[in-house]
Amino acid sequence: MYVAVKGGERAIEAAHAWLAEERRGDPALPELSVEQIGQQLGLAVDRVMAEGACFDRGLAALAIKQARGDLIEAAFLLRAYRTTLPRFGASLPLDTGAMRIRRRVSATYKDLPGGQVLGPTFDYTHRLLDFALACDRPGSPDPGRESQAPGLTAAEGNAPPSAPEAPAKAAAMPRVTSILAQEGLMQPETPGEAEPPDLTREPLSFPADRPVRLQALARGDEGFLLGLGYSTQRGYGNAHPFVGEIRMGEVAVEIEPPELGFPIEIGEITVTECQMVNQFAGSKTEPAQFTRGYGLTFGHGERKAMAMALVDRSLRAAELGEEATAPAQSEEFVLYHCDNVEATGFVEHLKLPHYVDFQSELEKIRQMRATALREAAE
Template sequence: MYVAVKGGEKAILNSHKLLAEERRGDPSVPEVSLRQIDQQLGLAVDRVMTEGSLYDRGLVALAIKQARGDLVEAVFLLRAYRTTLPRLAVSEPIDTAAMAVRRRVSATYKDLPGGQVLGPTYDYTHRLLDFALAAETDAPPEALEPAEEPVAHPMLRVCDVLGGEDLLEPETPAGDPASGEPEPFDLTREPLSFPAGRDQRLQNLARGDEGFLLALGYSTQRGFGGNHPFAGEIRLGEVSVEIVPEELGFAIDIGEITVTECQMVNQFAGSASRPAQFTRGYGLTFGHCERKAMAMALVDRALRCRELDETARYPAQDEEFVLYHSDNVEASGFVQHLKLPHYVDFQAELELVRRLRADHGDARRKEAAE
């Protein structure tokens, strides 16, 4: 247990000063700007936006700069800042079928309407360090000759292609059409509750730590809750965000955001209540967070075991385990609070261990004497 302590103000203030010095580094090296972080460390920004659950590249760049590149700390800063802003509206669900696609690949179909569009990916790079970048000549990259035509728009989702034959389970809105859709669960307003609906799970996973979800997703592939996934489709691009302001009474488009979407398609042999059919796992992130979106889709599918009559045997299928431990702000806080003074607590433990040892010694001596 942590017990409040007094004192140390001077040391703490000085620690802040030292931290600021360390953050700045060698003053003879030019200061990094928020624009530079946004433009040249864009994938770090994307990750912090997703896990910080706040789409604002400028704020995220600031958080990364302040955290000296510690992305989990940056997520924490962002989450703290968001609590200072009022909620103005909730959006209509984004329409990823209408996405202005910049990347789209499918591992299930090689020929599909719109084709396979690699976009900006490290997938087919050699992973050799490029020492030309170290030279810092700021030479412009080799120019890309644009194609004659833009990519197909709108680009049909792979799942919408497969869905036609009833081979793939359909995804339909919750609730019945007559009474309208229920409001989705909101983790920023209510604590986790179990059993969790898919809305709660997906929000939790979307905010969840990429490393944690990556490891869990990986565990399902290695047999700890296998669900035979195929990457049905991964797409990256821009979607419009629409809200219906009360004072207007009609939907308006307030701008566009970049998102990554992953549709996993999973083998499913069927159960007593359902015929054999491909089932689905879904991943969606802000920005370009492809590894995260894929891991999220694997874990989403694993967590659907209950509704698909599968026995939950493994960590990735255990919703309390997954949802309670996915948030890196909470995890970091609880792990790191161990650094705070636990002097009184430890003193009590110390006394206890001393007494137990003394009792143990007494007993041994008594035994020897008998």
């Protein structure tokens, strides 16, 4: 006789135990520390902070460890923690013009005040696997054989030679878009006085204004935005972008408590900012000028910041009176689908039981086939 499958609770517990074992891997190998992840997988940490919408390197590294390196799962862990935190205020706008620059490149000017600073970039590396990195210790070419040795101290011996340093330039590094704005060539952005809306407290509604769009894009999935940004370059959205500037470095975060009446600095965060300069043919009322596509991410997230800037500009199609025909120009399409925590939930929920719905589909299909076959026979 048939007995319904039971024991869901025990199955879940066993699955969790197995998962914990898999996460740890071979216990003969030293366990990865959260500090190691923070230091040596820094770009993964940056991505998780950006998509998890929470600037905390330690928590992001912990999430990566717990998620076994699944960065979307890690972003989800961070978001689920973030949502339980009290929200006690909004910071003042970051002044990225005053950034302590680690990297700054412009594709529009050969030289400019402050100069070009390559910084720690992959840009001109030759993508050749560096087998020297596979050695845990100097003189052990085969990590597979040697790694079982106990008492590895990671730091010794394999630190790269320190990079040459130059004294920091005292000169200011004005933003390229400000240089263009002086000549009136760049469409100005009007600063808003109102406190920006908070996407995590109020649901999206359409038409969405630009602060909401930028918030959603800043939390959005890097891969999704990359694909969309790419599509605008290939003709789906008619973009003519130049990288006015990419800058990465540290900026101060300031708040202004009402009882004080003046701003105080509460810390410093690393951000990457990309300002794309786009052609705008002008309209009846406005002469031709450049318009801005803007991208900003936590940490060092250049690909994301650039893709975000492309998508931000293409979402301004309606505002600038451009024809909106491409996916990247549809704010509902972009904003409803760029969140990877939402997207992964809904795609993956298909693996939950759907027996009941499937059963009604089965009966429906059987009925419809029976009707069709009966009619064919008549």
